[in-house]
Amino acid sequence: MSEPWDSLPAALSKDVSGCWPAVFPQGVPDWLARGGVTRPDVAEAIARSLFIRQALERHSGQIHPAIVDRPLTEPTTEAWLQARWQTFLAVVDSESALHSALRQYRREVQFRIIWRDLMRWADLEETMAATSAFADTAIDGALNWLYQQACEEFGTPYGRDPATGQEKPQRMVVLGMGKLGGRELNVSSDIDLIFAFPAKGETRGGRRALDNQQFFIRLGQRLIQALDQITADGFVFRVDMRLRPYGQSGALALSFAALETYYQDQGRDWERYAMVKARVVAGDQKAGRVLMESLKPFVYRKYIDFSAFESLRSMKEMISREVRRKGLENNIKLGSGGIREIEFVVQAFQLIRGGRDRELQQRELLRILAELEVLELLPSQVVSELRSAYVFLRNLEHALQGMEDKQTQILPDDAISCARVARIMGFESWQDCLAELDAHRGNVARHFADIIAIDDHGEADDGGVDDGCYELWLSDMDEDSALEWLESHGFENPKDSLQCLADLRHSRTVQTLQTQGRKRLNQFVPLLLNALMGVNNPSETLSRVLQLVEAILRRTAYMVLLMENPGAMTQLVRLCSESPWIARLLAETPLLLDELLNAENLYSPPAKEALQDDLRQQMLRIPYEDLEEQMEALRYFKKAHALRVAASELKGTLPLMKVSDYLTWIAEVVLDHVVDVAFANLVSRHGYPRRADGSACDTDFAIIGYGKLGGIELGYTSDLDLVFVHQADPQLATDGDKPIDNAVFYTRLGQRIVHILNTQTPSGQLYEVDMRLRPSGNSGLLVSTLQAFEKYQQEDAWTWEHQALARARGVAGCEDTLKAFEAIRHQILCRSRDKSALRQEVVDMREKMRSNLGTPETRKSEVFHIKHDPGGIVDVEFMVQYLMLAWSAEHPELTQWSDNIRQMEELGRAGVMAVEDAERLREVFITLRSTIHRRALQNLNSQVEAEAFSEERSYIQQMWQKIMIE
Known part of the structure; x- marks a missing residue:
């Protein structure tokens, strides 16, 4: 009798046969068989997914009842998911029990969804709908339970109903964004949420009245913990709140009126793009419909709005920079021809025509694609190719994630994982799977370029390049002729320039370049020499630019970028001619060459509000827990904007006062984000610090800038003089599963902030931090309470510390804490003195x-x-x-x-x-x-x-x- 894994490819067969006894020491249990599952099915499933294998091995006792209740051969429906949740909810009698129930519920649902998807017993539509319905059920179930508990604790929030104007109890509205909003959630995805409530007011029936916003902020914090916190049972969903107004620095919950005002007055194009998918996923559905109707004018304009193309093009360019920076060419979501490009195409038409063509005011991508064909906005062949690519890419995405229940879109590079993915996707080999993938990505990239009109500059026109540039680089001139040519073309130090070119040509790296790399270098250097003839100090500039060339010899895509964008080459040469500091910056971080593509942006650095918006967009795709990637992205952000400031100063478009303003704004925006990241990371481990009234702190932490930062006089290489303060009760503790004293929490918060700023990464240091101006200097606490800070300033500070206080100001953190610091500063400075x-x-x-x-x-x-x-x-x-x-x-x-x-x-x-x-x-x-x-x-x-x-x-x-x- 053959074994159930005999039909598998050799690598997978060996993998399954080796683990079979550990998974089923007693053989396949009856409860699986009664659910329509055969021995070959089990072998196939555990060959395809480590997650399924581990679930059967470690948690079969919990999975058993769900499969008995509904066999794996039957579809996963929303009605069944809701009914199944009720069985868990029936035994919930505390917040910790709720956390446990949600995580156990996830385990059995996730097993069912991933099994059916990877075995191809479910199509893409079922998988996306089931995963989204599971999220809806978990969020709404947790919210309803927590709301009742919060009302018992704080009273019931009341306010005027936005539709009727009548006073009535208020409930929260949870908006699901992105794929959750579109009912297209991945099998292992985070969820993007926005919390809202109908109107301002106060609670009734509690020990004391509480402002509605504070009530819903506390409720929101508990909901996030219920879903996101990692416990012994795991987690339910990673929750991302950064799409809310003002991002992580904004209030966790806003009233309908505040949301409407924000989007009307400050909403960005990328927020329109995000809001296309918004859907009420939990809470008060009726009130949610009123909210969504009020936000519709922001999303869908009454006129045909072609400006959407430009904003989507800008977003795509930003993503392309990220792909280059991270080396994400194998990312099937963000890379060329990936899922994101299909989404951009569809949502471009929604934003442009959605106000006129109501059929486009839907959320599901495949439905909108069909409407684009009906409305004759896209040819049938284009729609067909985009639909096929989307289904293939999403199925591939689920295959990548379902193998280990991990959120990833990166193609594997090990043989066994490649074999698993190929098997899931129905191919005999990984090469066949890649060939199909490349065909789909090629189609998507082509249609995206046609529709979104990405500029295609083509090959650089080198017709205007002096022939001597080629002869000089390719050693077709003798030394005397070369020196004469360089001198006649303005090179102030021809001998040094010739030596620089010879050193590069004979360097070990150039000698070992592959054919393609050598070809690109031989095309690039003559163009560079030609461009150098346009500056006053070509010899000096050449030596500076060659630092960059040496840095990108093995990343010749940057050479292609400069060759295909003559304007960028011109900017490179001009800036390096005027500033060795810029030349070194570009050599250290070649990705900054992207900034040279748009001269208008290069010489127009954004003000603080636009900086905040830019950083927020860049960081939305990086999880807070990925601290390494957060740090790298922050370093790029700082360098890119410092480059813009320096370029503008050299051009004369920014006077000194404005230069310092912009450099200070960059630091402030970075510090605000660093506080958010550090605080979120600690909260995920220990919960929120508690206040004396039992509520959770909304950071209650602030960074005070001294010296050049406080005085708004930052230079390009300035360090940051910082002092950390908080106004939480140090005697209380955090509210998480692993609580720590508030004092310890804030000390660790300060340490983490300094770590993020100070650490040398491959991209260098973000800022050098000096903490010596804190109370008692290096011997003092890293983070002081405001009360201790005030006492020190009143009783123990030296005169020079009061001098320093004259240039101090709050630069990041909690608004209340910043205001409290300002009051202390004012009081100290206004003391009468001899x-x-x-x-x-x-x-x-x-x-x-x-x-x-x-x-x-x-x-x-x-x-x-x-x-x-x-x-x-x-x-x-x-x-x-x-x-x-x-x-x-x-x-x-x-x-x-x-x-x-x-x-x-x-x-x-x-x-x-x-x-x-x-x-x-x-x-x-x-x-x-x-x-x-x-x-x-x-x-x-x-x-x-x-x-x-x-x-x-x-x-x-x-x-x-x-x-x-x-």
């Missing part, structure tokens, strides 16, 4: 700094240190800080600013300084700071020749005598 004693302390401190950091006496005739020498920047800063501390008690309005420029203006307005002195000192300060910025772009330090800025230095020294040496 002006004479204060002046002497500041002067003494300045002398210490000069002796330690200024130019030694023996060299003062040679150099002037712009920052630390007499008549330098620090003299101005100390004068301003002294005046702030001396006069804020009489002029409290002085404390409203933390930057030197506006503080000087305010001192003049208040009459503390003569207005003409304030204006002149401001101009001198800006001149010196501008010089430091420009020198940073040239990789130069802050020391200049001794005779430089003699007039400015003289004026600063006069003011020092006038203010500090009376």
